[in-house]
Amino acid sequence: MSPSVVELDGPFTHELVHTRGVRLHATAAGDPGDPLVVLLHGAFSGWFDFREVIAPLAARGFHVVAVDARGYGLSDKPPATAGGDLRTAAGDIAGVIRSLGYDSAVVVGSDTGGTVAWALATKYPELVASLVSVSSAHPVDLRRAIAARPWNYPWLGTRALLSRLPLPLFHLVPGLVAAAYRRQLQLNTTADFSRSPAFAPTLQLRLRSAQISNAQQAILRTNRMLTATVSARWLHAKVTAPTLLVQPPQRDWRQLTQRSRDRVDAVVEISHVSGTRNLPHLENPAGFVDVIADFVERHPAPASAGRPR
Numbered sequence: 001m002s003p004s005v006v007e008l009d010g011p012f013t014h015e016l017v018h019t020r021g022v023r024l025h026a027t028a029a030g031d032p033g034d035p036l037v038v039l040l041h042g043a044f045s046g047w048f049d050f051r052e053v054i055a056p057l058a059a060r061g062f063h064v065v066a067v068d069a070r071g072y073g074l075s076d077k078p079p080a081t082a083g084g085d086l087r088t089a090a091g092d093i094a095g096v097i098r099s100l101g102y103d104s105a106v107v108v109g110s111d112t113g114g115t116v117a118w119a120l121a122t123k124y125p126e127l128v129a130s131l132v133s134v135s136s137a138h139p140v141d142l143r144r145a146i147a148a149r150p151w152n153y154p155w156l157g158t159r160a161l162l163s164r165l166p167l168p169l170f171h172l173v174p175g176l177v178a179a180a181y182r183r184q185l186q187l188n189t190t191a192d193f194s195r196s197p198a199f200a201p202t203l204q205l206r207l208r209s210a211q212i213s214n215a216q217q218a219i220l221r222t223n224r225m226l227t228a229t230v231s232a233r234w235l236h237a238k239v240t241a242p243t244l245l246v247q248p249p250q251r252d253w254r255q256l257t258q259r260s261r262d263r264v265d266a267v268v269e270i271s272h273v274s275g276t277r278n279l280p281h282l283e284n285p286a287g288f289v290d291v292i293a294d295f296v297e298r299h300p301a302p303a304s305a306g307r308p309r
Contacts (some may be wrong), residue, residue, distance in 0.1 A: 001211045003074045006048050011055035014074070017067075019095025020088075022051040022298055025074035026096065027051075027066045027130045030058030035129070036102045037292075038093060039066040041280075042059075042111025043222040046073040046183050049110070049202075051228045052285035054073045060293040062106070067096055069116075071218020073209060086139065086228045097127050106296055110134040110281065115142075118263075121239040128241040133260070135188070135247050135278035140235055141259035143227040156226065162224035181207055188203050188278035202282060235275055238265040242299040245270045246291060267299060 008012060024155055027047050037057055039050045047066040068075040089149035093116060097105045104127050114136020121128040121159030122138070132271040137145070146153045146160070181221045183204055186194050191200060210219060243264045247253040249272055261268050273287040280288040 001208055001213070003212050004214065005208045006046055006068075006073045006205070008048055008109060010038070010051055012051075013062075013067075016074075017096050017099050019092055019099050021116065022070055022076040022078060022092070024070060024076070024092060025068040025095060026062065029054045030063040030209050032059075032063050032101075033155060034061050034063045035296075036097065036100065036212075037062045037064045037296075038063065038097065038107035039103045040093065040105050040107065040109040040113030040116055041066070041069065041072070042113050043226070044111070044181060044204055044221055048073075048205055048209070049279070050281055053281050053289050055287065056289045057293065060289065062293075062296075065096070065100065067093065069113075069218070069222060071215060073212065073215075073223070077214040078216065086119050086225045086230065089116045089124070089222075089225065090123050093117075093120050093122045095125055104129040105128075106130040106132065106134040106274065107290075108292060110224050110279065111135055112134055112225050115139050116227070118239065119165075119230070119234075121241050121243075122234050122237045125240050128239075130299060131239060131241045131243045131264075131293055132237045133243065133245050133247075134280065135253070136257050137260055138239075139226065139228045140230060141256060141263060145209070145259060146227065149255060152255055155184075159223055160227045163220055163226075177210065183208065185279075189283055190275065190277050192275065193277075193283045194241060195209050198282070214231065239263055240265050242267045242295075243269070246280060246288075248272055252275075269295060272294070 012027045015026055016023040029230055031295050041049050043048060047068045048156060050066040054064050054066055083211050094296050095158055107117045107128050114133045117131055117133060118138040121131045146157050150157055180205055242264060271291050273291055276283035
């Protein structure tokens with residue numbers, strides 16, 4: 001499919017941001033003079049997962065940018081050998097923040113977007129004014145949690161294994177990709193959302209995005225980031241930005257909470273958006289906006305950070 005299938009209309013603008021030799025698509029709203037909020041999507045989605053929260057967050061006094069990762073949506077799709085690792089993904093977002101003229105940003109990441117956000121806060125601490133981790137964790141912490149209690153993370157463990165398989169194998173079974181996308185969305189949202197009118201169009205948009213030319217290899221590589229191996233210097237590196245963990249009160253996330261707390265050398269808060277599971281920006285956009293805006297307002301960046309240079 002053409003990338004235009006995800007160029008949706010709304011109270012936002014589409015632009016291409018040049019960074020590190022590629023052009024990344026970004027959907028933006030709000031005054032460029034306000035603090036920057038960067039939204040990072042997961043492996044099974046794209047910028048459009050945040051389409052209901054971009055304008056409301058901007059109305060709370062932020063310049064909001066939802067980015068398509070390289071290989072996704074309207075972003076450039078370089079060859080598979082050109083930057084499919086976590087370090088490159090973090091560098092891409094560092095480049096976006098700088099290209100937009102900011103010294104730092106509030107970085108919000110969901111699923112593998114959260115993995116990239118943790119990596120960004122580790123490698124480029126000066127660029128992250130606040131970290132919002134939406135049902136995600138640092139890849140080292142998640143890998144250790146799965147190894148210690150694999151029965152708590154059956155789907156994540158399966159994803160980690162399947163993402164190592166060659167892409168052609170996924171096309172041997174007709175309907176396998178569509179079934180996996182449906183299952184992933186069901187597992188990460190509440191039963192009420194699965195029965196709601198929003199479920200089908202959300203799933204179809206994700207499936208159309210997955211059929212964009214040359215996107216599937218990027219999707220496979222991005223899934224690998226969930227439990228990616230990292231540089232030895234990152235194993236015990238601390239995150240120094242105020243951190244908000246947005247996650248449901250479930251056993252699997254409770255096991256990860258202490259690991260995430262130990263990873264952060266700053267204030268850590270935990271929040272749950274009412275009526276949601278792992279994708280609160282889809283399930284309860286208004287509640288998601290309130291949780292993020294309230295956290296940032298309680299822990300504002302220094303006056304010299306987060307403003308255009």
